[in-house]
Amino acid sequence: MVGAGSAGCVLANRLSQDPRIRVLVLEAGGSDAHPYVRAPVGFLKTFQDPRFNWxxxxxxxxxxxxxxxxxPRGKVLGGSSSINGHLYVRGQARDFDTWAQMGNRGWSYDDVLPYFRRAEDRSSGADDFHGSGGPQHVSDIHERHPVCEAFIAGAEQAGVPRNPDYNGAVQEGVGYYQRTIRKGRRHSAATGFLHPVRNRPNLRVETGAHVLRIDVEDGRATGVTWRQHGKVHRSRAGAEVVLAAGAINTPHLLQLSGIGPAGLLRDLGIPVLRDLAGVGAGLQDHYAVRVVHRVTGSATLNERARGPRLWWEIARWLATGGGLLAFSPAHVGAFVRSRPELELPDLQFVFTPASYTDGVVGQLQREPGMTLGVWQMRPESRGHVRARSADPDAPPAIQPNYLADEIDRRSIVEGLRWGRRLLASPALEGYRGPETLPGAAVRSDDELLAYARAKGATVYHAIGTCRMGTDPEAVVGPDLRVRGLEGLRVVDASVMPTMVSANTNAATLMIAEKASDMIREAARTGAGRPASGTGTEHS
Structure with missing residues (x-):
């Protein structure tokens, strides 16, 4: 298995439950045992740290x-679940029903809901939509800031209903985010799925293991070649090779291995083993813009993050697991229809009683502030991931093509107008200072779009580069096997055929849960098993 990110950790846990299956997990990154990873607010530190991030x-x-x-992309045990913003958002039932309607039988909402529930340990307990006792802990916010309460009240004044569970029967509305945080500590996929089973005798996890290529013989993936501490190894698979390296590194590795668009591979001098035009195509991501205000009448997180108060917050977190260091970057979420004629929400908002330099997550400002970010949940624009060269150490070219589609441009402008409407509510009157971004002078549609072009950024939700489907452009089928090759599957966010109306981590965990059942069933029946056994050679 290539990658110990969100999907890889799930697979490592579920597959190694069967003592007859031996699992080798190869992770290019290192250990997640660092305070920056464990403290939820540590995402500010891991955001641009190459120790944890590609x-x-x-x-x-x-x-x-x-x-x-x-x-940013996670390069550490747990992958991006070890550096992300902790938000647990599944999406709308329609998202998964659409997957099924595209020919992916077995991926409707009714099909996948049991896997969401199986993965989850909801702090408030199980119900028809939530699980309890699963490996992934999901909690509610530990401290409700008065500015957050005012924002929720103001959203209701603007006609957005209060919704205590956007992962339940209905997504639309406003409420506090559910988070992958347990007792004030990040609860990543590595924490929940991998670490509790690391001592299983049939599970081996190697860190600092950079996979160089997939080895293919006679149309079958037989193993992988990888490098660790300057030494090259070749491991053979007794059953399958599973790629769980994410929506950027999975298509890149396939291309380096000769599996992808033939023209691109020939241009790079890579022998073509399987011409699959869809490998690396169809990249989608959420593109966010933010509205920022100064805050009056209340302290915000900005002031708590410096000087003596910060040291007190650190001591509080170490002693109780509470306070500033236990916060996710977004506190309140809202799911809104940009236009009343829409049947379902198409805009997602993230609100926090804090503000950052230039409005982008990173350095907190000194003055009190609040930020409302927004993105279109189902973007139409498509991009690509392409190898730049045959060198496995060269990063791929990533082109999301943000705002290429007119619908995306129109939606982001509507999102900014909605954001201003929510922040202008009477309930926020006692806290609302001047707007600093985009600023009062930015008013027209053209000006708002220009601001979005100049100041927007990724929300780190890359998907779709090894799309699941039954059409000729699909890379994997509904069973997640790579088309035209034996012994090779992809299990990560790259297989999503369309973007979910949500942050992508929860859906990635679900995909891996479902895939683990597929792989275990294949192992039980011996379907596709080669004659040779597993092993590792060194050179």
Missing amino acids: CYTTEPGPGVDGRAIFF
Whole structure:
């Protein structure tokens, strides 16, 4: 298995439950045993730290004023679940029903809900939509800030209903986010799924293991070649090779291995083993813009993050697991229809009683502030991931093509107008200071779009680059096997055929839960098993 991110950790746990299955997990990153990873607020530190992050950058995009945008991806046990914003958001039932209607039988909402529930340990207990006792802990916020309470009240004044469970029967509404945090500590996929089973005799996890290529013989993936501490190893698979390296690294590794668009591979001097035009195509991501105000009449998180108060917050977190260090970056969420004629919400908002330099997550400002971010949940724009060379150490070219589609441009402008409407509510009157971004001078549609082009950024929700489907452009089928090759599956966010109306981590966990049943069934029946056994060679 390539990758110990969200999907890889789930697979490592579920597959190794069967003592007859031996699992080798190869993770390019290192240990997650670091305070920056364990403390929820530590995401501010891991955001641009190459110890935990691939620190990719997109290609300059015409829809974003020719900017190259920083594009973080987890490079650590737990993958992006170890550096993300902790939000647990599944999406709408319609998302998964659409997958099924596209030919992916077995992926409707009714089909996948049991896997969401199986993965989950909901702090408030199980019900028809939530699980209890699963590996992934999901909790409610521990401290409700008065500015957050005012924002929720103001959203209700603007006609947005209060919704205590957007992962339940209905997504639309406003309420506090559910989070992958337990007792004030990040509860990543590594924490929940991997670490409790690391001592199983049939599970081996190697960190600092950079996979260089997939080895293919006679149309079958037989293993992988990987490098660790300068030494090259070759491991053979007794049953299957599973790629769980994410929506960027999985298509990149396939291309480096000769599996992808034939023209691209030939241009790079890579022998073509399988011409699959869809490998690396169809990249989707959420593109967010933010409205920022100064705050009066209340302290915000900005002031709690410096000086003596910060040391007190650190001591509080160490002693109780509460306070500033236990917060996720977003506290309140809202799911809104940009236009009344829409049947379902198409805009997602993230609100926090804090503000950052230039409005982008990173350095907190000194003055009290509040931030409301927004993105279109189901973008129409498509991009790509492409190898730049045959060198496995060269990062791929990432082009999301943000705002390439007119629907995306129109929606982001509507999102900014909705954001201003929510922040202008009477309930926030006692807290609302001047708008600092985009600023009072930015009013027209053209001006708002220009602001979005200049200041928007990724929300780190890359999907779709090894799309699941039954059409000729699909990379994997509904069983997640790579088309035209034996012994090779993809199990990560790259297989999503369309974007979910949500943050993507919860759906990735679900995909891996479902895939683990598929793989275990194949192992039980011996379907597709080669004659040779497992092993590792060194060179």
